[in-house]
Amino acid sequence: xxxxxxxxxxxxxxxxxxxxxxxxxxxxxxxxxxxxxxxxxxxxxxxxxxxxxxxxxxxxxxxxxxxxxxxxxxxxxxxxxxxxxxxxxxxxxxxxxxxxxxxxxxxxxxxxxxxxxxxxxxxxxxxxxxxxxxxxxxxxxxxxxxxxxxxxxxxxxxxxxxxxxxxxxxxxxxxxxxxxxxxxxxxxxxxxxxxxxxxxxxxxxxxxxxxxxxxxxxxxxxxxxxxxxxxxxxxxxxxxxxxxxxxxxxxxxxxxxxxxxxxxxxxxxxxxxxxxxxxxxxxxxxxxxx
Amino acid sequence: xxxxxxxxxxxxxxxxxxxxxxxxxxxxxxxxxxxxxxxxxxxxxxxxxxxxxxxxxxxxxxxxxxxxxxxxxxxxxxxxxxxxxxxxxxxxxxxxxxxxxxxxxxxxxxxxxxxxxxxxxxxxxxxxxxxxxxxxxxxxxxxxxxxxxxxxxxxxxxxxxxxxxxxxxxxxxxxxxxxxxxxxxxxxxxxxxxxxxxxxxxxxxxxxxxxxxxxxxxxxxxxxxxxxxxxxxxxxxxxxxxxxxxxxxxxxxxxxxxxxxxxx
Numbered sequence: 076x077x078x079x080x081x082x083x084x085x086x087x088x089x090x091x092x093x094x095x096x097x098x099x100x101x102x103x104x105x106x107x108x109x110x111x112x113x114x115x116x117x118x119x120x121x122x123x124x125x126x127x128x129x130x131x132x133x134x135x136x137x138x139x140x141x142x143x144x145x146x147x148x149x150x151x152x153x154x155x156x157x158x159x160x161x162x163x164x165x166x167x168x169x170x171x172x173x174x175x176x177x178x179x180x181x182x183x184x185x186x187x188x189x190x191x192x193x194x195x196x197x198x199x200x201x202x203x204x205x206x207x208x209x210x211x212x213x214x215x216x217x218x219x220x221x222x223x224x225x226x227x228x229x230x231x232x233x234x235x236x237x238x239x240x241x242x243x244x245x246x247x248x249x250x251x252x253x254x255x256x257x258x259x260x261x262x263x264x265x266x267x268x269x270x271x272x273x274x275x276x277x278x279x280x281x282x283x284x285x286x287x288x289x290x291x292x293x294x295x296x297x298x299x300x301x302x303x304x305x306x307x308x309x310x311x312x313x314x315x316x317x318x319x320x321x322x323x324x325x326x327x328x329x330x331x332x333x334x335x336x337x338x339x340x341x342x343x344x345x346x347x348x349x350x351x352x353x354x355x356x357x358x359x360x361x362x363x364x365x
Numbered sequence: 366x367x368x369x370x371x372x373x374x375x376x377x378x379x380x381x382x383x384x385x386x387x388x389x390x391x392x393x394x395x396x397x398x399x400x401x402x403x404x405x406x407x408x409x410x411x412x413x414x415x416x417x418x419x420x421x422x423x424x425x426x427x428x429x430x431x432x433x434x435x436x437x438x439x440x441x442x443x444x445x446x447x448x449x450x451x452x453x454x455x456x457x458x459x460x461x462x463x464x465x466x467x468x469x470x471x472x473x474x475x476x477x478x479x480x481x482x483x484x485x486x487x488x489x490x491x492x493x494x495x496x497x498x499x500x501x502x503x504x505x506x507x508x509x510x511x512x513x514x515x516x517x518x519x520x521x522x523x524x525x526x527x528x529x530x531x532x533x534x535x536x537x538x539x540x541x542x543x544x545x546x547x548x549x550x551x552x553x554x555x556x557x558x559x560x561x562x563x564x565x566x567x568x569x570x571x572x573x574x575x576x577x578x579x580x581x582x583x584x585x586x587x588x589x590x591x592x593x594x595x596x597x598x599x600x601x602x603x604x605x606x607x608x609x610x611x612x613x614x615x616x617x618x619x620x621x622x623x624x625x626x627x628x629x
Contacts, residue, residue: 127472128626147477155473161466161629165373174369178474216470 076139078103078224078255079124083133086123093119094279096133101257106250108270108287109259110359116279117259118158121228125155137224151179154222158229158259160213164202168212171201172219179220189215192245193238207233214242218249225249225256231265243269263356267291275359290358296333297357300325300340301347308343312336317357328357366476370488374454378492381450385443385496386503392438393507396431400514403429420568425591431514435504435521436590443500443528444585448560451493451532455539456556457549458485459622464549466629478622486540486615493532501525520594527588527599534584534607535560537614544622584610 079101086093094116101107111117122128124135126146135142137149162171172186190197195211204212210233217225225246231239246256246269260266266273267287274284295316302308302323310318314331323346329336340348410418410428418424421441426433459482462468471481501521508516539556546552567585569576580586587603 122628125473127469128628129624147475150473151475153473155469157469157473159466162470163373163465163467175470175474177366178476 076103077101077136079107079135079137079257080139081120081124081133081135084120084123084130084135085132086119086128087131092116092279093131094123094276097276097279097281098133099274099281099284101255103255104250104253105271106246106256106258106269108266108273109257109276110261110263110266110273111276112261115276117261117276118228119279120276121155121226121257121259124226125150125153151220152223154217154220154225156210156213156217156225156227156230158232160209162201162209162212164200167198167200168195168204169197171212172197172215175216176219181220185221186215186219189218189245193241205233207235207238210234211238214245218245223254225254226259227256228259229261230258231260231262239265263354263359267354291352291354295328295330295353295358297349297351297353298327298329298336299347299349299351300345303344303346306343306345308339310336310339312339328353366481366484367487370458370485371491374458374488374492377450377454378495381446382496382499385446385450386499388442388446389439389500389503390507392442393435393504394510396434396507396511396514399434400429400431400511416572419571422571422589422591426594431508431511431516432520432594435516436524436594439504439507440524440528440590443497444531444588445560445564447493447496447500447528447532448535448564448585449557450496451489451536452539452556452560453553454492455489455536456543456552458489459540459543459618460546460549460552463547463627463629468627469629472627478625479619482544482619482622486618489536489540490533493529493536497525497529497532500528517594517597519597523593523597523599524588524590527593530599530604530607531584531588534587534610537611537618541614541618541621544618544625581606 077100079099081097081099084097085095087095097116097120109117109120119128123130124137124142126142129143138152140149142149166174168190172190176186186197189195193211193214195208195215199208201209201212210230214230217227231242234242243265250256258266258270270287272284272286273290275282302325304323310325310327312329312331312335314329316328316330318325318327329350407429410423415424421437423437426436428434428437462471472478504521535556538559539552542552542555546555563583564585566576566579567583567589570579570583570586571589584607587607588599593599
């Protein structure tokens with residue numbers, strides 16, 4: 076059974092675009108990446124799923140329950156980490172976490188473990204915390220009640236690399252326990268590192284849902300050619316995208332027949348050539364150029 | 366959640382109760398001296414512009430008698446200051462979550478919007494009742510200090526009931542504003558403006574017969590001290606009117622909040 080099922084979900088705002096006809100499913104136990112630049116509709120989708128805002132049309136279910144009608148039931152098993160963490164300034168970290176815990180059944184053990192793991196001082200006042208530390212409070216708060224679904228909206232902002240590493244470890248452990256993770260981000264490398272499948276969203280529309288493996292391995296190659304002085308080939312082949320020439324160096328993404336590429340290369344003198352797996356960045360650019 | 370809201374607003378409740386209670390006590394404590402100088406007071410009243418006398422209802426109430434004194438001096442404070450307090454409390458209580466973006470935290474918890482509003486309205490209710498209880502208790506202490514003078518307890522109870530109704534009227538309207546607005550600044554300035562404008566209208570309607578139609582617009586006029594003390598009842602029409610305003614505001618607040626898109 077899909078944990079999240081989104082069916083032609085549309086949210087229109089009065090003045091600006093929200094999301095249009097977004098459809099996708101997230102299976103149990105997977106880490107699902109949701110990528111797109113700022114303003115593409117990532118947060119709108121998440122806020123609609125959590126029923127902060129109402130869909131204009133379309134529908135969605137989480138755990139098979141309707142996101143509007145059964146919002147309360149759904150939230151019992153969902154952990155949410157907002158992109159910007161805002162908490163009650165008059166509270167200490169421990170107060171906030173206890174307040175959060177009071178909405179569920181939570182063991183003190185779990186709270187302490189998580190705080191220790193993330194190296195979070197729970198006796199500080201929230202308003203005195205740095206951005207990164209606030210984010211940690213948000214992470215503990217989202218994981219506290221052992222949710223079955225984690226919704227993370229740009230979760231790594233403000234975390235130092237070491238903490239990011241710990242955070243990813245924690246996420247992978249959660250996944251092992253069967254937790255499904257919805258991971259929204261505009262940083263592709265982290266999505267590539269962590270996610271099983273990604274959905275690419277652009278200007279409110281879902282462009283593609285693919286496994287990370289498929290996107291990076293099966294199709295595109297990242298090709299760099301360095302010519303010798305005075306040598307040049309245009310590579311007018313089907314399947315060349317994003318060609319860039321920089322002096323003697325040419326980089327491009329190629330998704331055509333390898334033999335044709337090699338045949339063309341054969342005709343010129345080259346200093347160096349590399350054909351490699353594209354980064355998700357490359358793939359992403361490819362979708363955005365279209 | 367009730368506990369949390371209660372705690373967050375407890376400090377201002379204590380401050381307001383202390384200030385209001387102190388003022389009530391102070392005002393009542395000077396009554397004995399005031400009554401002794403009765404003659405001069407009467408003279409003083411005559412020297413005041415008649416419009417001012419009317420505005421405070423002093424033409425219909427004898428300020429030299431403890432009940433009348435209570436109705437003019439103390440009642441003005443409890444109604445006006447109390448309304449300011451409850452209006453600010455109710456105007457902030459919902460909008461603050463959106464203003465500070467903490468609503469994102471709250472709405473991700475297993476709680477419905479209806480439950481959020483119910484908890485918050487409950488805090489407003491309890492705080493309003495406590496404020497009025499404090500002012501009533503302090504009044505009794507004040508009456509003790511002037512024990513040689515008679516006071517009509519029935520009138521005092523009725524005035525207290527009227528104050529409570531008035532406070533709930535403002536609280537309900539401010540609560541509705543609070544659910545509609547995204548910024549506490551807007552919600553509380555609207556609510557405060559409402560309190561002061563209607564207070565002003567109530568005074569105007571007493572002064573000038575031409576403006577007497579204003580009395581239907583101002584809740585302060587609904588609970589005017591003079592008729593309550595003189596007739597020992599709150600006009601049922603006004604009572605119904607206030608209950609209607611309260612109910613309509615609260616029901617609309619729930620309806621609006623239920624459908625609201627909350628973007629932070």
